[in-house]
Amino acid sequence: MTVADRVRVHDVRVLSDDWYVLRKTVFDFRRADGVWQRQSRETYDRGNGAVILLYDLDRRTVVLTRQFRYPAFVNGWDDLLIEAPAGLLDAASPEERIRAEAEEETGFRVRAPVKVYEAFTSPGSVTERLHFFVAPYEPADRVSDGGGVAAEGEDIEMMEVGFDEAMAMVADGRIADAKTIMLLQHAALAIFPHAG
Numbered sequence: 059m060t061v062a063d064r065v066r067v068h069d070v071r072v073l074s075d076d077w078y079v080l081r082k083t084v085f086d087f088r089r090a091d092g093v094w095q096r097q098s099r100e101t102y103d104r105g106n107g108a109v110i111l112l113y114d115l116d117r118r119t120v121v122l123t124r125q126f127r128y129p130a131f132v133n134g135w136d137d138l139l140i141e142a143p144a145g146l147l148d149a150a151s152p153e154e155r156i157r158a159e160a161e162e163e164t165g166f167r168v169r170a171p172v173k174v175y176e177a178f179t180s181p182g183s184v185t186e187r188l189h190f191f192v193a194p195y196e197p198a199d200r201v202s203d204g205g206g207v208a209a210e211g212e213d214i215e216m217m218e219v220g221f222d223e224a225m226a227m228v229a230d231g232r233i234a235d236a237k238t239i240m241l242l243q244h245a246a247l248a249i250f251p252h253a254g
């Protein structure tokens with residue numbers, strides 16, 4: 059028996075279909091004790107995404123971005139949000155998309171992205187599955203200013219930061235974006251040797 063055998067969908071209602079899609083689904087779920095229980099869940103579907111950490115081992119730096127995030131602002135974050143470059147997949151493959159997004163947002167041309175893992179970012183309510191990448195970079199890979207697509211309201215600042223400073227920013231709360239923290243911690247475990 060797979061989980062699909064434990065779910066019977068009764069009704070799917072689209073509550074909002076504007077920029078992304080919010081649905082309300084009524085279904086029965088077969089509990090561990092075999093009893094079928096009626097539940098209803100809202101799911102916010104904004105597609106899947108990809109994120110990348112560019113790192114320079116020689117200079118011990120990483121590339122991050124700063125941008126205004128209204129949902130974070132409305133939940134008390136009165137500052138720009140520091141994030142690893144990221145974007146939604148649309149119809150493209152995760153690797154294709156992350157190359158384009160990283161260059162669009164930071165100006166760095168990505169040479170060889172390596173997939174680290176995939177993760178659900180908020181599985182209780184958001185359908186999104188995020189593909190995580192890392193890739194080495196060097197200063198000569200910067201081919202433009204980046205900044206994002208102004209016509210779409212993007213006003214993205216590229217930040218090149220020392221890796222140890224980035225880890226300090228996680229520790230003291232200046233970096234507060236989950237996907238970015240995950241990639242920095244991956245880098246601490248698997249990419250950057252410990253500082254002397």
Ligand SMILES: Nc1nc2c(ncn2[C@@H]2O[C@H](COP(=O)(O)OP(=O)(O)O[C@H]3O[C@H](CO)[C@@H](O)[C@H](O)[C@@H]3O)[C@@H](O)[C@H]2O)c(=O)[nH]1
Nearest residue numbers: 077106107108109144145146159179186188210211212237
């Ligand atoms: N008009 C309008 N534009 C929107 C709306 N929501 C998002 N946008 C715009 O849609 C574009 C999406 O930009 P991307 O770079 O593709 O995505 P992202 O927002 O950076 O998403 C990445 O980060 C998210 C947050 O951590 C991740 O959830 C996501 O998977 C991805 O990695 C941006 O220009 C954003 O301003 C909306 O409700 N209305």
Ligand SMILES: [Mg+2]
Nearest residue numbers: 143144145163
């Ligand atoms: Mg983005």
